[in-house]
Amino acid sequence: MRILLTNDDGIFAEGLCALHDALCGEHQVIIVAPEAERSAVGHAITIADPLRVRKIKRNNIFFGYAVSGTPADCVKLALYEIVNGKVDLVLSGINRGANVGINVLYSGTVSAATEGAILGYPSIAVSLNEYLEPDYCFAAYFTSCLIEFLAKNGFPKNICLNVNIPAIPAHQIKGIKCVRQSTKPLIEKFEKRIDPHGNIYYWQCSEKFIEEDPDTDVVALKEGFITITPLYHNLTSFEILAKIKSWNIEF
């Protein structure tokens, strides 16, 4: 397969290298990733500024293309300009930290894969539930198994598969669970601080999930399952749409 590989932690991130190394023996892996970390940029794209592309080496061999934009920019620019011909898969990750629940909307990693799905390509986002000391070995291995399975059984069309992997020893993983995205809000806080010049600033801190439904990505991941959530880029609430069609708004 021809795989377009990207992420939001930047082209030099360990998680991206781990995926590359696990897949490059069997597949052609083309890397187009942000030149630096672009976490939590969601589905941001760059319209008002130009984008630049640099060739990057690793161990003195050409490794991939670094782009001066967001993860979604990388996928667009790769598929429209950089990649010669079509790809079989858009793969994003491995992200440092989980992308479940509401964080799916904030995640650059997931948005890159969603962009792939919008443009009509099979796509997968992979995240590891560990921020401080991530070990990507098992997650990269599992991704290669998943890709092998999908190559045999077919990729769902226009869908981004959002995969989250627990950061526990492989033998403790309870299995794979296909679950919905949790929609509960995070419990968040801002810390109010004073800078050395006496000015107030705020820093977002301490996110916490309040979800309890075991059939959500948030809870299943916490319980030790690998989670797979199929994402489709349609935010319409059809339930509410049916109700509001009878509205009679005067103006």
Place this chain on the structure above:
Amino acid sequence: MRILLTNDDGIFAEGLCALHDALCGEHQVIIVAPEAERSAVGHAITIADPLRVRKIKRNNIFFGYAVSGTPADCVKLALYEIVNGKVDLVLSGINRGANVGINVLYSGTVSAATEGAILGYPSIAVSLNEYLEPDYCFAAYFTSCLIEFLAKNGFPKNICLNVNIPAIPAHQIKGIKCVRQSTKPLIEKFEKRIDPHGNIYYWQCSEKFIEEDPDTDVVALKEGFITITPLYHNLTSFEILAKIKSWNIEF
């Protein structure tokens, strides 16, 4: 009502002022908006950097709070730190340019309102389908009518209403249509250019919709309707989820 007003064009944008002026007679309008234009940032949030808040005057009177972050940051920071007590509505706009179809995912204006819905507040995003010479008068008037209607008939819970208004004379508007978000990809291009130093750069240009379904936001707006699309922050494809539950992936 207490209305939290924000946008992605920045606190000094005409569209925001138009909404403020149309609503401040009847309602308490609290403005918390980005200090500068933050278009197409999607649902980006600021985690790695601090956020600063500045009080802004207009005509020598306190007007609102300018935040050094994204539209979603503004809503979070407003509701957690700046606004004293709850609000009745999170309102975002009026955006310079439509936010329909796939652009809903890229839009900072819509993401700000979605953030309001995530946090449990009724929310509305308003956009005008004109980028070059926008006249916000009618759009602001319509928004005040919509708010009056919703105040009487009830806001849908946990939903962001995405409203798009055609930039044509009011008497030519065909009516209001409640429609789904179009999911068709945009036809996009990148222009490849050479900078004064001989280096290549790319610039995204010429977006075009290919949607034809009249029951979508893209087509209804083009046909001269005011469109309302209820958005819910759940990207799960339940159709595909039901299918993939039987997957047996070996690892």
